[in-house]
Amino acid sequence: MEYCECLSPPIPTPQMAAPRVAVVGAGLIGLSTALRIAEVNPNCCSITLLSEQFSPNTTSDVAAGMLIPHTYPGTPIHVQKQWFKETFTYLFAISNSAEASEAGIHLVSGWQIFKNPSEAEVPFWSDIVLGFRPMSAAELQKFPQHSHGQAFTTLKCDCPPYLLWLEKRLKANGVQIHTRKVADLWELHSEYDIVVNCTGIGARQLVGDQQLFPIRGQVLKVHAPWVKNFIRDGDGLTYIYPGIDSVTLGGTREKESWRLSPDPGTTKDIFDRCCSLEPSLQRAQDIRVKVGLRPSRSCVRLQREVLSQGGAKLLVVHNYGHGAGGFSVHRGTAEEAAHLVQECIAALQGSSSRAKL
Ligand SMILES: Cc1cc2nc3c(=O)[nH]c(=O)nc-3n(C[C@H](O)[C@H](O)[C@H](O)COP(=O)(O)OP(=O)(O)OC[C@H]3O[C@@H](n4cnc5c(N)ncnc54)[C@H](O)[C@@H]3O)c2cc1C
Numbered sequence: 001m002e003y004c005e006c007l008s009p010p011i012p013t014p015q016m017a018a019p020r021v022a023v024v025g026a027g028l029i030g031l032s033t034a035l036r037i038a039e040v041n042p043n044c045c046s047i048t049l050l051s052e053q054f055s056p057n058t059t060s061d062v063a064a065g066m067l068i069p070h071t072y073p074g075t076p077i078h079v080q081k082q083w084f085k086e087t088f089t090y091l092f093a094i095s096n097s098a099e100a101s102e103a104g105i106h107l108v109s110g111w112q113i114f115k116n117p118s119e120a121e122v123p124f125w126s127d128i129v130l131g132f133r134p135m136s137a138a139e140l141q142k143f144p145q146h147s148h149g150q151a152f153t154t155l156k157c158d159c160p161p162y163l164l165w166l167e168k169r170l171k172a173n174g175v176q177i178h179t180r181k182v183a184d185l186w187e188l189h190s191e192y193d194i195v196v197n198c199t200g201i202g203a204r205q206l207v208g209d210q211q212l213f214p215i216r217g218q219v220l221k222v223h224a225p226w227v228k229n230f231i232r233d234g235d236g237l238t239y240i241y242p243g244i245d246s247v248t249l250g251g252t253r254e255k256e257s258w259r260l261s262p263d264p265g266t267t268k269d270i271f272d273r274c275c276s277l278e279p280s281l282q283r284a285q286d287i288r289v290k291v292g293l294r295p296s297r298s299c300v301r302l303q304r305e306v307l308s309q310g311g312a313k314l315l316v317v318h319n320y321g322h323g324a325g326g327f328s329v330h331r332g333t334a335e336e337a338a339h340l341v342q343e344c345i346a347a348l349q350g351s352s353s354r355a356k357l
């Protein structure tokens with residue numbers, strides 16, 4: 001995680017109206033961040049969400065949406081664990097509510113399996129998911145190529161239902177939503193006081209972040225309603241994730257590939273790999289192929305920045321670079337971004353009251 005304490009001097013505003021906040025990006029991170037800002041600042045600021053694309057046309061729509069964290073090497077583990085815990089707690093409460101089905105949030109049990117015992121380390125998140133334990137010999141019989149495994153229950157967000165549910169919550173909280181491609185954050189300086197950058201892989205071009213790179217992922221969404229348990233090969237390449245309406249079969253991890261078109265050879269390879277773990281998938285129907293670019297970075301960029309030109313300033317909060325783990329940590333990073341926005345609002349209010357004296 002990167003922190004930047006470069007907020008001062010605050011922007012002098014003669015008369016402080018409610019600060020105008022723009023959140024750029026309507027994938028999982030933009031929607032959840034805008035919602036958390038609205039929740040922690042009720043009636044204190046106006047919030048507008050601007051995005052070039054909305055569901056179903058974002059990377060977030062392609063994801064399996066499983067809560068299985070990936071590790072960000074540049075972020076301390078205790079911080080990643082806190083993000084995961086906050087996300088798990090938030091979604092667990094939704095899964096236990098009458099909202100669960102509309103929000104597309106459900107519990108799912110299953111297995112992570114390993115060929116080599118040395119790979120089967122206990123992960124840092126084992127005490128946050130439910131019922132984490134080594135697989136029994138009887139369970140392992142299902143996987144003759146694998147010698148070890150972990151059984152647990154976690155949560156899954158079905159996308160796009162979860163994204164649409166977040167959008168609905170935003171509208172209920174008074175957030176304005178507009179389609180707009182932002183070419184340069186500075187173009188927003190006359191309309192907004194604070195800009196929150198949640199543009200995923202788009203940040204590479206928008207703010208020229210060379211540390212951000214795509215990891216291409218191709219998945220299949222199939223109709224196989226008899227598959228109820230998840231199966232994940234411990235190498236992270238092959239997985240079977242049952243959702244409410246379809247099962248996601250994965251996958252690929254192609255570093256620095258920007259290709260959004262599906263590859264037919266890869267589709268066959270994914271299907272064969274998944275069938276070797278769950279042979280009943282041979283009977284799967286309605287196979288749809290999706291490709292997404294994971295916005296990857298050694299750490300999520302959660303950082304304040306002040307842009308300035310000719311004496312004018314624009315406060316910016318960045319929240320992007322969630323790579324392969326956005327669903328697993330999104331509520332935690334939204335919480336942190338909302339906190340950074342509160343600091344910006346406090347700075348603006350401080351400068352306004354000084355200006356009035
Ligand atoms: C195949 C695959 C499977 C995955 N499975 C999982 C999983 O099971 N669990 C998990 O935790 N994670 C998973 N992920 C990772 C997860 O999908 C990402 O971490 C997450 O979706 C990133 O969300 P985002 O909102 O940052 O990006 P996006 O969803 O890409 O959203 C970015 C938004 O910004 C907008 N935007 C970009 N540039 C601009 C601009 N200049 N002006 C205006 N708007 C702009 C876009 O239009 C879009 O609305 C998976 C990813 C892939 C590809």
Ligand SMILES: O=C(O)CCC(=O)C(=O)O
Pocket residue numbers: 064066068217232236239250251294323324325
């Ligand atoms: O890694 C997993 O098991 C979840 C899917 C995912 O995060 C991905 O494909 O990026």
